[in-house]
Amino acid sequence: MSRTQKPPVADFFASPTSGTAPLKVLFTDNSTGEPTFWIWDFGDGINSKHALNATHTFTEPGKYNVNLIVTNENGSSTKIIPEHITVFK
Numbered sequence: 001m002s003r004t005q006k007p008p009v010a011d012f013f014a015s016p017t018s019g020t021a022p023l024k025v026l027f028t029d030n031s032t033g034e035p036t037f038w039i040w041d042f043g044d045g046i047n048s049k050h051a052l053n054a055t056h057t058f059t060e061p062g063k064y065n066v067n068l069i070v071t072n073e074n075g076s077s078t079k080i081i082p083e084h085i086t087v088f089k
Contacts, residue, residue: 007075008033012068018086021061025085027054027068031077035070042066043085058087 011030016023027040029052040048040056043064048054058064063083070077 005072005074006033008035008070008072008077010035010068010070010077010079012066012079014066014081014084017084018088020088021059023058023085023087025056025058027056027066029053029068029070031068031070033070033072033074033077035072035077037071039069040067041069058085061087061089063087 009032013028013030014025016025029038038051040054042056043066044058046056064085065080065082066084067078067080
């Protein structure tokens with residue numbers, strides 16, 4: 001018996017979301033729908049592919065938009081959080 005897989009719904013959690021540079025942040029995937037492919041865009045020109053969870057270090061002060069795209073065989077979903085990470089000098 002095969003089950004029908006639904007398209008995923010992107011969701012994630014970041015910790016911490018602010019601090020001084022260099023700021024190391026752990027991004028945890030909370031997506032539903034059993035995604036099989038992940039693309040993280042950290043807003044500073046760096047992307048991470050194929051990683052369920054990702055750790056990224058922000059080296060420059062600023063506010064960063066974070067974007068997660070998740071995909072499975074039935075579709076894809078994107079979640080963007082504007083100015084989610086704030087890095088101070």
